Amino acid sequence: QKEVEQDPGPLSVPEGAIVSLNCTYSNSAFQYFMWYRQYSRKGPELLMYTYSSGNKEDGRFTAQVDKSSKYISLFIRDSQPSDSATYLCAMGTGGYNKLIFGAGTRLAVHP
Amino acid sequence: GAVVSQHPSRVICKSGTSVKIECRSLDFQATTMFWYRQFPKKSLMLMATSNEGSKATYEQGVEKDKFLINHASLTLSTLTVTSAHPEDSSFYICSASGRTYEQYFGPGTRLTVT
Numbered sequence: 001q002k003e004v005e006q007d008p009g010p011l012s013v014p015e016g017a018i019v020s021l022n023c024t025y026s027n028s029a030f031q032y033f034m035w036y037r038q039y040s041r042k043g044p045e046l047l048m049y050t051y052s053s054g055n056k057e058d059g060r061f062t063a064q065v066d067k068s069s070k071y072i073s074l075f076i077r078d079s080q081p082s083d084s085a086t087y088l089c090a091m092g093t094g095g096y097n098k099l100i101f102g103a104g105t106r107l108a109v110h111p
Numbered sequence: 112g113a114v115v116s117q118h119p120s121r122v123i124c125k126s127g128t129s130v131k132i133e134c135r136s137l138d139f140q141a142t143t144m145f146w147y148r149q150f151p152k153k154s155l156m157l158m159a160t161s162n163e164g165s166k167a168t169y170e171q172g173v174e175k176d177k178f179l180i181n182h183a184s185l186t187l188s189t190l191t192v193t194s195a196h197p198e199d200s201s202f203y204i205c206s207a208s209g210r211t212y213e214q215y216f217g218p219g220t221r222l223t224v225t
Contacts, residue, residue, distance in 0.1 A: 032212065034213065034214075036216070041202070041219070041221070042218055042219060043115075043117075043204050043206075043216035043217050043218045043219045044155070044204070044206075044216045045216070046213055046214070046215060046216075049213050088154065088155070090214075092212075094212070098145065098157055098160055099214055101154050101155050102154065103153075103154045104154050106152075
């Protein structure tokens with residue numbers, strides 16, 4: 001079993017839809033949870049960073065962490081074609097330790 | 112937000128030559144830098160972790176004599192691919208962590224070995 005599981009998609013939605021992206025994990029020691037967006041042939045861009053459980057909102061993006069279920073989510077409201085990218089979840093135990101990445105979910109938002 | 116640059120963005124080299132890729136944190140001091148490799152439509156594969164002034168820690172299966180990493184200052188790390196072969200062709204991405212532990216990624220370097 002992988003430490004972090006993420007459905008690779010692809011996920012195709014119409015413009016304006018609410019998108020839900022999810023990851024599950026097995027290591028209960030993970031404390032830091034991040035979501036990155038990666039456009040084709042570019043480096044990943046940090047979207048959301050959450051410590052421990054709870055919700056965090058930034059504009060159209062909401063990140064949720066449920067440590068009891070070992071499940072994290074990223075919601076995108078009012079999705080736009082410019083949101084079309086690969087979304088990677090990542091998590092770590094803290095400090096400068098390495099992050100463990102999910103496989104990435106490819107999202108396509110069509111007009 | 113924190114900015115990380117990489118140079119060059121693209122490089123084509125002949126088999127047997129060495130290539131150096133630079134990773135710089137432009138507006139923060141990077142205590143730790145990471146080097147990743149990414150194949151098309153695949154996730155990131157961590158190659159090594161480097162701390163300023165220390166030897167890099169390589170992931171299992173990564174040849175440290177082939178992928179030389181130097182982290183000489185708090186804003187610069189370099190990856191040198193020695194005696195490159197076509198199978199080393201890939202997208203190489205660095206990331207940097209400062210005081211707040213988040214990793215910020217560079218734009219990546221596409222290496223093609225002919």
